[in-house]
Amino acid sequence: MLPGHTACLGCGATIxxxxxxxxxxxxxxxxxxxxxxxxxxxxxxxxxxxVPLLYTAFEVTGAAISGIREAxxxxxxxxxxxxxxxxxxxxxDIGLQALSGAVERGHNIFYIMYDNxxxxxxxxxxxxxxxMGAWTTTTPGGKKRMYKWEPKKSVAExxxxxxxxxxxxxxxxxxxxxxxxxxxxxEIKGPKFIQIxxxxxTGWRHSPDKTVEISRLAVQTNxxxxxxxxxxxxxxxxxxxxxxxxxxYLRLQGRFRHLTDEEIEMxxxxxxxxxxxxxxxxxxxxxx
Amino acid sequence: MVVLPEEPTxxxxxxxxxxxxxxxxxxxxxxxxxxxxxxxxxxxxxxxxAIEFDSPDAHPAPxxxxxxxxxVKINYDYCKGCGICANECPVNAIEMVxxxxxxxxxxx
Numbered sequence: 102m103l104p105g106h107t108a109c110l111g112c113g114a115t116i117x118x119x120x121x122x123x124x125x126x127x128x129x130x131x132x133x134x135x136x137x138x139x140x141x142x143x144x145x146x147x148x149x150x151x152v153p154l155l156y157t158a159f160e161v162t163g164a165a166i167s168g169i170r171e172a173x174x175x176x177x178x179x180x181x182x183x184x185x186x187x188x189x190x191x192x193x194d195i196g197l198q199a200l201s202g203a204v205e206r207g208h209n210i211f212y213i214m215y216d217n218x219x220x221x222x223x224x225x226x227x228x229x230x231x232x233m234g235a236w237t238t239t240t241p242g243g244k245k246r247m248y249k250w251e252p253k254k255s256v257a258e259x260x261x262x263x264x265x266x267x268x269x270x271x272x273x274x275x276x277x278x279x280x281x282x283x284x285x286x287x288e289i290k291g292p293k294f295i296q297i298x299x300x301x302x303t304g305w306r307h308s309p310d311k312t313v314e315i316s317r318l319a320v321q322t323n324x325x326x327x328x329x330x331x332x333x334x335x336x337x338x339x340x341x342x343x344x345x346x347x348x349x350y351l352r353l354q355g356r357f358r359h360l361t362d363e364e365i366e367m368x369x370x371x372x373x374x375x376x377x378x379x380x381x382x383x384x385x386x387x388x389x
Numbered sequence: 390m391v392v393l394p395e396e397p398t399x400x401x402x403x404x405x406x407x408x409x410x411x412x413x414x415x416x417x418x419x420x421x422x423x424x425x426x427x428x429x430x431x432x433x434x435x436x437x438x439a440i441e442f443d444s445p446d447a448h449p450a451p452x453x454x455x456x457x458x459x460x461v462k463i464n465y466d467y468c469k470g471c472g473i474c475a476n477e478c479p480v481n482a483i484e485m486v487x488x489x490x491x492x493x494x495x496x497x
Contacts, residue, residue, distance in 0.1 A: 104437045104467035105405035110413070111471035115436040142405065149405040276433060302471075310472030310485075313434050 106149040108141045111309025113299030113316060115141060116273040117215045118150075118186070121297075124283035125211075127152060129182040130173075132166050134196060135159040136188030137222045137301075138215070162187045163199030167208045182287065184211040189230035190220040193256050204265050204292035211286065212294045214256060217301040225304040229254040232324075234368050236356040237304075248359065252371055260294040261330050267291070269329035272298040274317035278338055282329055289331075298325045306355025318350040323376040328383070335383040347372055406467075410437075414470035416485040418463055422448040424482035427458040431474035431483060439468040 102122055108115045114137050122129065132155045133139055139156060142149040157165040166185040173181050185203075187196055192214040200212060219237050220226040227237040232253045236242055240249040260268045267286045271279040279297065286293040300316050302309040319325040320339055324347060327339040347369045351357040360368070427450075432440040442459040450456040463474075475483040 102438065103405050104439050104464065105408040105410055106437075107405075107408070107410070108436065110469045111473055112436050116434060119436075119438065142401070143408060145399060146401045146403045147405045147407065148401040148403065273434075308472075310476040312436070312471070313473055313477055 103149050103151070105143075105147075106141045107143050108137070109301075109303050109309070111302045111312045112137070112141070113273050113301060113312050114138060114188075114215045114217060116276075116312075117213075117279075117297045117299045120273070120276050120279050121184070121186070121213055121283060122150070122152065124280040125182050125184065125287065128180060129184055130169055131155070131184050131186055132157055132162055132169060133185075134162045134165075134187050134191040135222070136191050136215075137217070138186060138188070140222060159191055160195045161199050162191060162196050163201070163203030163212065166210045166212070167203040167206060170208045170210050179209075182211060183209075184213060186213045186215070188220075188222070189214060189216045189218060189256075190226075190228045193229040193254050197256075197259075201259075201263065204260065204263050204294065207265075207291055209290050210292050211283075212292065214294070214296045215299045216256075216296055217299050217304060218253075219301075219304050221301045221304040230256065232368075233371060234351075234357060234360055234364055236306075236359065242359055246359075255375075257294070257296050257330075261333070263292075264333065265292045265294060266332055267293040267329070269294075270296045270298070270325065270327055272316045272320060272325060272327065273300075274313050274320065275327065275339060278327060282338075285329075285331075304356070306358070307353050311353055315350065315353055318345065318353070321345050322347050322350045323372055324350055326376060326379055328379065330386075333386060335379070335386045337379065337383055344376075409466045410469055411466045414465075414468060414488055416470045416472060417465070417488050417491055418468065418470065418472065418475050418483045419486050420461065420463065421482045421484060422460070423451055424480050425460070426451065426480055426482070427455050427460065428479065429461065430477050430479060432461055434473050434477050436471065436473065437464075437467050437469065439464045439466075440474065 129152045162185040170183045226239045267289045269282045300312045321341045322345045328337045443462045447460045
């Protein structure tokens with residue numbers, strides 16, 4: 102990855118891309134739909150990545166990477182990593198059917214979702230991956246408090262339900278963990294899905310120097326647990342010993358500024374519930 | 390027979406290093422080399438990446454044991470001044486200085 106790209110200050114998605122490419126090496130083909138990363142490399146004829154990159158339409162990342170994979174197999178180049186690198190809108194909402202089809206067909210592909218929890222590129226619109234209680238431009242609040250009150254869609258769990266060999270979540274504050282997961286996935290044949298939480302200073306309304314700190318807090322408060330699922334067996338890779346209260350995570354971000362104490366309590370309950378479910382899943386899947 | 394043009398698809402070939410994004414900066418990170426313990430956490434989290442390695446003897450080391458490790462330097466052509474490095478530095482060896490005050494300093 103070269104400097105001089107056009108990402109915002111303190112962009113989390115660029116750190117995610119740095120580590121993904123560090124782990125995968127040069128023998129990689131990327132496909133990117135409409136998302137922040139479609140504009141980060143700059144306008145034609147500029148390029149910021151040293152690997153081939155194919156832009157696709159918003160909804161077809163899964164179809165595009167399965168096509169590239171099969172074409173490369175036909176040419177006998179089976180050692181090339183084919184990676185779909187999409188935002189949360191292009192994965193959780195618009196690209197879900199193409200992704201579902203691609204992983205169900207069992208191509209040997211990577212699908213990486215960098216999760217900045219809204220449609221950041223087009224101006225912070227609500228997506229399925231936006232967390233509970235967040236402000237976005239399409240959930241603007243006001244007197245009726247029309248914020249997003251629906252819980253976040255868990256795409257990683259949707260992928261686990263497809264029975265694919267490798268599903269993982271990662272975040273930019275734990276780069277060693279992220280690289281280890283991608284290297285592990287590289288050894289596995291079949292569809293691989295990795296969700297990377299990458300804070301967005303512009304959309305989350307925090308100061309750009311807090312990007313890494315916030316993604317670390319997301320793990321330490323159990324808001325975004327880091328785990329991997331290998332053939333249905335769960336393993337939580339980072340287990341905070343004394344989870345911090347969710348308030349610490351929410352108070353750093355302007356998009357949660359409006360929350361009252363009762364609403365924070367409600368989010369805390371939701372987070373605790375999800376964390377307990379995850380612990381149960383880990384215990385049950387390791388039993389036999 | 391279909392004759393394809395020489396370049397059937399437009400391929401971006403100009404590296405983005407042409408864009409000097411340093412002009413976006415409001416605050417400039419400055420490394421205080423007397424404090425730097427050469428842990429490279431700033432390099433690890435730079436989104437640009439604008440942090441480069443320099444030879445070990447470019448700056449005096451705070452401890453003799455650290456003298457064999459590479460020093461870091463910031464490429465101000467590309468640094469956008471987000472401040473992640475200053476926020477993550479474990480020994481606070483990077484300070485964020487307002488760009489205008491540096492210009493005044495240099496003018497003096």
